[in-house]
Amino acid sequence: MNDISLHILDIAENSINASAKNIEILVEENFKDDLFTLEIKDDGKGMNKSMLEEVTDPFITTRTTRKVGLGIPLLKQAAEMANGKLEIISETGKGTKIYTSFQMSHFDRQPTGNIMDTILALLASEKEYNLKFCHTRKYASPSEKISCVVKEFTFESKIFKEHLKTLGIENGMLLPIARRYLKENYNNFN
Amino acid sequence: MPKLKIEDLEKISDEFKRTMTVREGGGKVKVTVHMGTCGIAAGAREIMNTFVQQIEEKNVKDVILTTSGCAGLCSREPMATVEVLGQAPVKYVDLNSEKAKKIFEEHVLKGVLVKDYALSIGSERIQ
C-alpha cells in the first residue's frame, strides 16, 4: 500500500465487511500545523479487546495459521514512519473509529494519492451503506483578523444516489456520473 | 461548500442520459472487482477505474459494476469476475488496465470469453 488513498480504501473495506451501515471518512490537511490526519468511523460490528490487540500489533506471531490481514498494521507503520500515530477505538456491537496522523511535510510521509478513485471504489460496493466523506484543508491565515483559512469538500453517497434517482438515472450510470462529478468538484477544490 | 452541487449533477446526468444506451441484443452483465487488502495492494482500484472509464467511453448503461471482498487467491490479484446473465461466472486473474480493457471490449460487450486471462469457468459462484 504505497499511498494514503489506498490505505483509506483498505480500512473502509474493513468497515464494509463489518456490516457497517454508516461510514465516515474525514481527511484533514492542516498546513498551518504541518499535520495530515485521517479518521475513519463506522457503526459496524466492532472488535473486542483481544481482537483489538491483535489487529494493532503488527507482524507478531505466526499469522500463517489464522487468516488475519495486514491492512491496519501497514497503515500504522506508514503513520509512524512519518512521525505520526494510529489509534483505534472499537466496541463490540457499536462500531470502530480509526484515527491516523502524519507529519505532513515529513520526508517519509506517503503521498496522498487519488482519493477520488477510492471514493468511486467504495461507491461500487454491492453492500448498502451510507458513506460520508469530508476533506478539509487548513491554511495559515494571510491576515491577523482570522486564525486560519479553511476549505472543505463534502460528499454523501445517500444524498447523491437519492438525487440521481429523482433524476431518473439508472444504477448502471451511477459510477460514471459520480466520477465526472467528483472530477469537476473535488479534484480541484481549493 | 454545500453537500451537493445539484445544478452540476443535473447537467452531468442530462449529458449521460443523452449519450448512454442499452447494448443491442446484450444480456445483463455483472462485473465484480475483488477489493480485499491483497487486491488493493496489487492494483484492484485501478482495474475498477478502468471499467468505469470503459462504461463511460463505450456509453453503456446496463453493465453492473460492483466490488466484493477478498476472493482467497491473493497471489493472482488483481482479479475480476464477469458474469453474463444465465451463464457461468468467469474469473480473470493477474489483471492490469490493458487486460481489463480487453475483457470489457470482448467479454462484457460482445460476450466473447478472453481465455488467456481467465482462471476457470464455472467453478464458483459470486457470493
Ligand SMILES: Nc1ncnc2c1ncn2[C@@H]1O[C@H](COP(=O)(O)OP(=O)(O)O)[C@@H](O)[C@H]1O
Ligand atoms: N472496522 C472494523 N470493524 C470490525 N472489525 C474490524 C474492522 N477493521 C478490522 N477488523 C477486524 O480486524 C481484522 C484484520 O483486519 P485487516 O488487518 O484489515 O485484515 P483483513 O481485512 O484482511 O482481515 C479483520 O479481519 C476484522 O476481523
Ligand SMILES: [Mg+2]
Ligand atoms: Mg482489511
